[in-house]
Amino acid sequence: xxxxxxPGHALGGHPDPGCINPAEHLRECDIAxxxxxxxxKFLEAAGCGVKLLQSxxxxxxxxxxxxxxxxxxxxxxxxxxxIHVNAGGGRGAETFCYWKxxxxxxxxxxxxxxxxxxMQAIDPGYQDRGVKxxxxxxxxxxxxxxxxxxxxxxxxxxxxxxxxxxxxxxxKAVARGVTDFWRENLAFSGAKS
Ligand SMILES: [Zn+2]
Numbered sequence: 001x002x003x004x005x006x007p008g009h010a011l012g013g014h015p016d017p018g019c020i021n022p023a024e025h026l027r028e029c030d031i032a033x034x035x036x037x038x039x040x041k042f043l044e045a046a047g048c049g050v051k052l053l054q055s056x057x058x059x060x061x062x063x064x065x066x067x068x069x070x071x072x073x074x075x076x077x078x079x080x081x082x083i084h085v086n087a088g089g090g091r092g093a094e095t096f097c098y099w100k101x102x103x104x105x106x107x108x109x110x111x112x113x114x115x116x117x118x119m120q121a122i123d124p125g126y127q128d129r130g131v132k133x134x135x136x137x138x139x140x141x142x143x144x145x146x147x148x149x150x151x152x153x154x155x156x157x158x159x160x161x162x163x164x165x166x167x168x169x170x171x172k173a174v175a176r177g178v179t180d181f182w183r184e185n186l187a188f189s190g191a192k193s
Contacts, residue, residue, distance in 0.1 A: 001182050002049040004077035006068050006139060007036035008084035008149075010056035019087035021155045024164070028085040028155060029054070031163055035152060036083045038171030039178075046179055051075055059142040069142040079107060079178055080147035082139045085163065086154045092127030093119065096134040096149040103146035105131060106184060111150050111177030118173035119153070119162055126153070126162065146181070150174060 009018035009029040018028025033054055040050040051072075057065035072080050086094070093115045097108035108131045119126040129151075134140065140147045152170055153159030162170070 001078045003043050003178055004072040004080045005036045005040050005052040006082040007032035007054040008082060011054045016056055019085060019155050024160055026155055031085050032083045035167050035171045038168055039174045042172055042175035059138040069139055073144050077145050080143045080145050082149040084149060084151050086151040087156050089157050090154050091125055091157050091159055092129050094129035094151050095131050096137055097131060098135060098140040100133050104148055107146045107181045108148035110181040111148055111174055114173040114177040118169050122166060123162055125158060
């Protein structure tokens with residue numbers, strides 16, 4: 001299985017770091033890159049092909065940067081995962097898909113469920129905000145393969161300690177979600193491996 005990982009926002013934070021928490025010196029782009037890279041390592045260890053691209057060009061809008069969805073489509077990725085961090089003071093995880101009842105919806109619920117289980121074991125205040133359809137998210141709309149966008153937690157709430165100290169656990173959970181989806185998929189298609 002080939003997994004394309006897209007840590008959200010611009011590489012290095014320029015021109016777009018995503019959400020930030022200045023008091024904690026936290027930027028979404030950095031958390032997403034660390035968790036995305038670790039997710040890739042876990043998936044490679046599980047035998048997956050992995051490509052990672054963090055870029056300020058999701059679907060052709062900033063041609064001076066490499067285009068995320070073009071790269072994923074050209075590579076013929078089997079699965080696309082975008083990694084983000086929320087802001088606005090809530091708690092917990094939510095995962096977006098293009099269509100809840102499609103393969104992307106199943107991928108999203110596998111990731112959501114692993115992440116919630118892993119984080120609630122550390123901090124019961126971490127909320128399961130569920131899987132949501134979001135047709136306006138262009139990485140979900142423009143990628144050809146099953147795609148999900150996960151929000152790991154809120155940069156401006158008590159989620160901060162999880163976001164700072166449990167990036168590896170988050171990555172492990174996201175990777176497990178992807179492999180859960182893939183196993184489910186193989187079962188559906190009747191494949192033997
Ligand atoms: Zn974001």
